Amino acid sequence: MIDLLRANDPATGFPPSWYADTCALPAPRQPLDGDRQVDVAIIGAGFTGLNAARTLAEAGLTPLVIDARQAGWGASGRNGGQVCSGYNKSQRWLEQRLGADTARGLWDLCEAGKSRLRSQVAALAPDANYKSGIAHGSLTARDFEDEKRDADHLATAYGYTDMEVLEVADFQSVLRSPLYYGGTIDHGAGHIHPLRLVLALAQEAEAAGATIVENTEVTAIETGPHARLTTPTGTVTAKHVIIAGNGYLRRLSWRYAARVMPVNSFIGATAPLGNRTGDVLGADIASADSSHVVNYLRLSEDGRLLFGGRANFSHRFPNDIGGKLHARIAEMFPQIADVPLDYTWGGTLGVTMTRLPWISRLAPQVYIAGGYSGHGVALSGMAGHAMAQAILGQSANFDLFAKIPSGTLPLGPYAQGPMLSLAMAWYAMRDRLGV
Secondary structure: OOOOOOOOOOOOOOOOOHHHHOOOOOOOOOOOOOOEEEEEEEEOOOHHHHHHHHHHHHOOOOEEEEOOOOOOOOHHHOOOOEEOOOOOOOHHHHHHHHOHHHHHHHHHHHHHHHHHHHHHHHHHOHHHOOEEEEEEEOOOHHHHHHHHHHHHHHHHHHOOOOEEEEEHHHHHHHEOOOOOOEEEEEEEEEEOOHHHHHHHHHHHHHHHOOEEEOOOOOOEEEOOOOEEEEEOOEEEEEEEEEEOOHHHOOOOOHHHHOOOEEEEEEEEEEOOOHHHHHHOEOOOOEEEEOOOOOOEEEEOOOOOEEEEEEEEOOOOOOOOHHHHHHHHHHHHOHHHOOOOEEEEEEEEEEEOOOOOOEEEEEEOOEEEEEOOOOOHHHHHHHHHHHHHHHHOOOOHHHHHHOOOOOOOOOOHHHOOOHHHHHHHHHHHHHHHHOO
């Protein structure tokens, strides 16, 4: 099995990206040295793990966060930065499968997650530059009809009136691509510089009393009255464990690997567009679309187009990330086809069969969350908070999250390699055929 922690990125430090170049990157923290006993061990120092650590530390516990690389190194620090409403399935879909009350509870949890993130940006990382608005483009007429039905349902059943429906001409005045049949703008969603926020969360968790050790890979977990974590440089004995590594966990839990598939996604940052930003977006909002392999984009603070997508289901990054991304940009925005990419980078995320997160218990004292499927900037932080609350004896939010249907991969943990390539080809074909 390929080691996703080392297969595609430099051996030390943060991977090169526009995000990394526009941050004051911290020096690495010390690795684990020897044996430790703690209240809670948290594996993964991204949005999920750090939100959990902060909640637990503020309650007086002694959480130890263990990261195989550095805090913010993974998907939390290199994603598209979109703070989305709801889930990768509509509320109508969730209601049909879980009932109206559970679906409403899950919606409220995501709304709380967005609010929590906005508060964190304001208090801890104003330079993360939260901006309101995500456009969602419909690539087919059928997609647009679904968009309109979903927006109407959110307004009538949930009182959510931040979703604006735009017919094709009005939508193309905002997202200036000829590919769309119309779409929506979610004014209650937004976008951020994710690496700045996750680095600030790490500092805040430490200030609250958590300890973070880096460059320490957990290689095994033994459960019992207390859990025991093994690493190359020591062991950790803990009353509770939170596992929050998202796309990097396949070696650690086969139950997780049977549900969450690692997928690579890629982002490019163009040269600054200057006065041509309006040729792409008519407002400073983010955008995504209805393709199965989602195209997502937004403007950076220095006027670059940050464009993501072109995922692959191989464990290896392709040799020419920039060429494929630039070709897609030229197809969507021929008016800026002459603008080169200054940065390209990739990252690994976790995807489930339903594209909904898997949040569960592996053992009475071991909690796990991941598989956010590209929808995790707000959800992941709320999941971490909910797992911490459950450890503190307040399990209502965790119990709601645990009802989300994530499904099991057809070949379980063996759904990788050629199977991942086949899955990628299937989704790409569906996009080309518009089905």
